[in-house]
Amino acid sequence: MAVFLSTHVNKVDRKGRVSIPAQFRQSLAKTSAPNALYVWPSLNHPALEGADQDYIDILSDSLESPDLDAEEREMIETFIFGKMVPLTIDNEGRVGLPKDLAEIAGVGDEAAFIGRRKTFQIWEPSALKAHEDALREQVVKKDISLSQIVAKAQRGARAGEGA
Template sequence: MLGAAVSVFLSTFENKVDRKGRVSVPSSFRNVLSQQKSTGIILYPSFKHPCLEGSGDERIQEIVSSIDAIDVFSDEAENLQTILADAKQVSVDSDGRVILPHEFVVHAGISDLASFVGLGKSFQIWSPKNFSIHRQKNRLRAREQGATLRIISSSSERT
């Protein structure tokens, strides 16, 4: 196995999507998922960007719990339910691949390549082209604003 397995989604990988919509989940992402004891991956279209949001499927439990915690008929509950209605669970096959549902491929403008972008606790899937535009914009803005990042240190994390 590759270098020390980190327990967060990290880095960017570009993999091929075959004509059945299959694409390999980067090996390091699979390691993170199995550490989370996820049996699959939850995907849903991003509200903000032409990309997909992904995470281990234990995340769904969190959303369902959030819904339970609020009034069933409230707007807020419906907002959360929207995510459930749009989400799909995809299972990782024995070769480490998932099938990207057609609507999702369309939403993200993916054709024959998909970029898996690690965001720590979750990840995104982009068409490489859209992602490079997005990244450029982000970098520019970060530079202009002189973005700073406040690190919250927690002694419980690894050394």
């Protein structure tokens, strides 16, 4: 499974093609389908979500879980899989962003790619900046730190071992 890191802003050409960030392409090269990726409208933001084939397979398999509420399954199948578009990376590292998806994200002359570990998002650059500013305020307000997150995860792992 690919790991998507960092933020990159790339130009969108007149044909709607945009270069996939080099780091993303390098990570995709290690997957089962190195030239393929999928994008769909975000459920929560004016952006697109994206992932590799391996992640999509895991997401699809997860929908078979009996623990998943039927209503949630319906939403995911309709709004994720129903709107998902497979994209193929060309020899120059570009994909063509479908016009309807680009419009959903407000992407025009530039597209901001932000890595989110196993997935990534595509934003209109100024909208991403506003989103990041709002998140930064929440982080400060809630006094979130990486050491706290690691400590919580370690406590959870130890509790799971004792069960």
